[in-house]
Amino acid sequence: MQPQLDRHLRFTLLSDMVLIRAFEDRISELSRERGRLPGMQITCHGQEAIAAGVVRAMIEQDVIVTNHRSHGHMLARGVDPKTLMAEIMGKRDGLNRGKSGTLHLADPGRNVLMTSTVVGAAPLLGMGAAFAQNYRQEQAATCVFFGDGAAAEGSVHEAMNMAAVWKLPVLFVCESNRWAGAQGHDEHCPIERVADRAPGYAMPGVVVDGNDVEAVYIAAHRLLEACRAGKGPAFLECLTYRMHGHGEMDVQHYVDKDELAAWDKRDPIELYIEVLQTEGLLDSRDAVEQQAVQTVDAAVAFADASPYPPPEEALEHIYVQPIGQEG
Amino acid sequence: MTVKSVGQAIAEALSLALEMDEGVFLAGEGIGTSININPHLPTHQLLERFGARRVRDTPVSEAAIAGLAVGASCMGLKPVVEIMYFPFFTLASDMIINHAAKLRYLSGGLSSFPLTVRIKSGLFSAGCQHSHYLESWLTHVPGLKVVYPSNPADAKGLLLSAVFDPDPVVIIEEMPLYWSIHDEVPEGDVRVPLGQARLARQGRDVTLVTYGGAVHVALQAADVLAEEGIALEVIDLRSLLPLDTATVLASVRKTGRFVTLHDATRFCGFGAELVATVAEACHGELKAPPRRVAAPDIPVPFTPPQEDFYRPSAETVAATVRELVRTS
Numbered sequence: 001m002q003p004q005l006d007r008h009l010r011f012t013l014l015s016d017m018v019l020i021r022a023f024e025d026r027i028s029e030l031s032r033e034r035g036r037l038p039g040m041q042i043t044c045h046g047q048e049a050i051a052a053g054v055v056r057a058m059i060e061q062d063v064i065v066t067n068h069r070s071h072g073h074m075l076a077r078g079v080d081p082k083t084l085m086a087e088i089m090g091k092r093d094g095l096n097r098g099k100s101g102t103l104h105l106a107d108p109g110r111n112v113l114m115t116s117t118v119v120g121a122a123p124l125l126g127m128g129a130a131f132a133q134n135y136r137q138e139q140a141a142t143c144v145f146f147g148d149g150a151a152a153e154g155s156v157h158e159a160m161n162m163a164a165v166w167k168l169p170v171l172f173v174c175e176s177n178r179w180a181g182a183q184g185h186d187e188h189c190p191i192e193r194v195a196d197r198a199p200g201y202a203m204p205g206v207v208v209d210g211n212d213v214e215a216v217y218i219a220a221h222r223l224l225e226a227c228r229a230g231k232g233p234a235f236l237e238c239l240t241y242r243m244h245g246h247g248e249m250d251v252q253h254y255v256d257k258d259e260l261a262a263w264d265k266r267d268p269i270e271l272y273i274e275v276l277q278t279e280g281l282l283d284s285r286d287a288v289e290q291q292a293v294q295t296v297d298a299a300v301a302f303a304d305a306s307p308y309p310p311p312e313e314a315l316e317h318i319y320v321q322p323i324g325q326e327g
Numbered sequence: 328m329t330v331k332s333v334g335q336a337i338a339e340a341l342s343l344a345l346e347m348d349e350g351v352f353l354a355g356e357g358i359g360t361s362i363n364i365n366p367h368l369p370t371h372q373l374l375e376r377f378g379a380r381r382v383r384d385t386p387v388s389e390a391a392i393a394g395l396a397v398g399a400s401c402m403g404l405k406p407v408v409e410i411m412y413f414p415f416f417t418l419a420s421d422m423i424i425n426h427a428a429k430l431r432y433l434s435g436g437l438s439s440f441p442l443t444v445r446i447k448s449g450l451f452s453a454g455c456q457h458s459h460y461l462e463s464w465l466t467h468v469p470g471l472k473v474v475y476p477s478n479p480a481d482a483k484g485l486l487l488s489a490v491f492d493p494d495p496v497v498i499i500e501e502m503p504l505y506w507s508i509h510d511e512v513p514e515g516d517v518r519v520p521l522g523q524a525r526l527a528r529q530g531r532d533v534t535l536v537t538y539g540g541a542v543h544v545a546l547q548a549a550d551v552l553a554e555e556g557i558a559l560e561v562i563d564l565r566s567l568l569p570l571d572t573a574t575v576l577a578s579v580r581k582t583g584r585f586v587t588l589h590d591a592t593r594f595c596g597f598g599a600e601l602v603a604t605v606a607e608a609c610h611g612e613l614k615a616p617p618r619r620v621a622a623p624d625i626p627v628p629f630t631p632p633q634e635d636f637y638r639p640s641a642e643t644v645a646a647t648v649r650e651l652v653r654t655s
Binding site: 094095098100104113114116121124126127130131132135142154155158159166316319320 | 398401472
C-alpha cells in the first residue's frame with residue numbers, strides 16, 4: 001500500500017534533515033577547535049535524506065543497527081541531541097557516559113540497538129537482531145545501515161545469505177555514497193549497483209535516489225512492511241554522495257571538484273525545500289532552520305557544561321556481572 | 328546422581344536450559360542433523376526433542392553464526408552457538424571479540440550480550456586447521472569469560488552457568504572427552520560457578536595447575552609420582568577467565584613448588600600467565616623456579632606418532648615434577 005505523505009510527515013522529514021545538517025555543521029565547526037571534540041568525526045553530510053526517509057518509515061518496535069555515519073539515524077530516531085552531543089565530546093552526561101564518542105553510539109531504549117565501526121560488520125548484527133524478532137514472532141523489523149564500501153566485506157554476504165535462508169525481517173540499507181575511504185566506487189566495487197546482488201540471495205533489491213527523501217521514505221516503508229509481514233529480508237540501495245571525507249580532517253584531495261560541485265547542486269535539503277515551496281506548503285525556511293540551530297545551541301551548551309567522566313570510570317561497564325562477583 | 332559421559336552431560340545441560348528458558352536457542356553447523364550419529368555428541372537428538380525453532384542448523388558460515396548470537400543476545404535472547412572446531416573460531420572472532428566483548432563497554436553499560444559460544448576442540452587426526460588450542464587468545468580479551476571443563480559434572484554445571492550468565496561466555500569442549508570420560512553427574516539444574524577452581528587431587532610437594540583434558544594427564548602423572556613418594560597437588564581451573572587466583576596461590580604457598588600444564592603451545596600460552604601470577608605473589612615462598620609443561624611451539628601435526636609427540640604426556644609431567652623436587 002502506498003503510504004500517505006501528509007503535511008505533518010513532510011514537515012517532519014524536512015525538519016529531521018535540517019536538524020541533522022545543523023547538528024553536523026556544528027560538529028564540523030567544533031572539530032576544527034583543537035581538543036574540543038576528541039578523535040575523528042565522521043558525518044553524513046549529503047546523506048540526510050536516507051536517515052530521515054528510512055528512519056521515519058520505521059515503526060516504534062523496529063530496530064536500528066548503524067555504523068560510522070550514525071548521527072543522522074540517531075537524530076531521526078528521536079535520540080536526545082543534548083546527550084548525543086555530550087557523548088560526541090566524551091562527557092560524563094553523554095548518552096554512553098563518554099565511552100563511545102562519535103563512533104559506537106547506542107540508545108537501546110529507542111531501539112538504536114548497536115553501532116559497529118568494523119566496516120561491514122553491522123549487517124551480521126542486524127541479521128541477529130532480526131532473528132530475535134522472528135523468534136518472538138514480533139511484528140517488527142531491523143534496519144541495518146552500511147555503505148557501498150562496506151559491501152566488499154564477506155560479512156555482508158554471510159548476513160544476507162543467512163537472513164534469506166531463514167526469511168528474517170531485516171532491511172539491508174546500503175547508503176551508496178561512492179566512496180570507501182579514498183577509493184572511489186569503481187575501485188572498490190565491480191558493479192554499478194550493489195542492489196544487483198540482492199536477487200542472488202532471493203531478496204528484492206530496490207534502488208532509489210538517496211537524495212530524494214520522499215522516494216527513500218516510500219521505498220523503505222514498502223519494504224519494511226513486507227519484512228514485518230514475514231516475506232523475508234530486502235535490500236534497499238540509496239544512491240547518494242559523500243560530501244565530506246572519511247573524517248573531518250580528510251580534505252578529499254582525491255575527489256574530483258566538479259563531481260563534488262555537481263552533487264552539491266543536488267543537496268537533499270535544498271531539493272526538498274524546493275518541492276515544498278513549489279507546492280505552496282512552505283513559505284519560509286527560516287523557522288525550521290532557526291529551530292534546528294536553537295536545538296544545537298542547547299545541545300552544545302549542555303555538553304560544554306558537563307564534565308569529563310573520572311578516569312577510574314574506565315574500569316566500569318566491562319561486564320554486567322563483574323569478574324570476582326560470580327554466584 | 329547418574330553416570331554420564333561428558334557429551335551426555337553437556338546434552339543434559341542444553342536440554343535443561345532449553346526447557347527452563349524460552350529465550351534459549353541453539354545454533355550451529357550440524358547441531359540438529361549431523362553427519363555423525365553418536366549418542367555422546369552433545370546435541371544428539373535435541374532437534375527431535377525441541378524442534379527447528381529452538382535448535383537451528385545453520386549454513387557453513389561462522390561469522391554469521393557468531394553475528395546471530397551477538398545480535399540476538401543484544402535483543403535479550405540467550406543464544407548458545409556452536410563453533411565446530413577451534414581454528415574456525417578465527418572466522419567468528421570479529422563478532423565475539425570486537426562486538427560481544429566490547430559493545431557493552433562502548434555503550435557505557437546500556438547493552439549486554441548474554442550469549443554462549445561452545446567451541447569444539449581437541450586432537451583427532453585432522454591436522455592443524457581442525458586442531459588448535461587458542462584459549463589464551465580469548466583470555467586476553469576483557470569482556471569475555473572463558474571456561475574449560477574436564478569432566479561430566481563440570482561440563483554440565485559450567486555450561487548451565489554460562490548460558491544464564493549475563494555476559495558473553497566461551498566454553499571450550501574437548502571432543503575426545505565426549506565419549507572417553509564417564510562420571511557421576513548431579514540431577515537437575517546444578518550449576519558450577521564461573522571462577523572457582525577444583526582441587527582434583529590433594530598433595531603436599533608440588534602444585535600443578537591445569538584444565539580440560541590435560542587434567543586427566545596430570546592425574547595419571549600424580550599416580551606414578553605417588554608410588555615414588557612425591558605427592559602432587561592437581562588443581563583443575565575450570566574457568567580461565569575469571570581465574571581463581573586465590574586457590575592457586577594458597578596451594579603454591581603450601582607446596583612451595585609450581586608447575587603448569589596445557590595442551591596449547593608453550594610460548595605465550597596460558598601457563599605463562601599462571602607463572603607470572605605466582606611469581607608476582609609468592610616469589611619468596613618458592614623452593615624452585617616455576618615450570619611449564621606444554622606442547623612444543625609447532626602447529627598440531629597429522630600423523631599419529633607426531634600428534635602424540637605434540638601432546639604433553641604423563642611421562643613428561645612426571646619427569647618435570649621429579650626434577651623440580653630433586654633440585655629443591
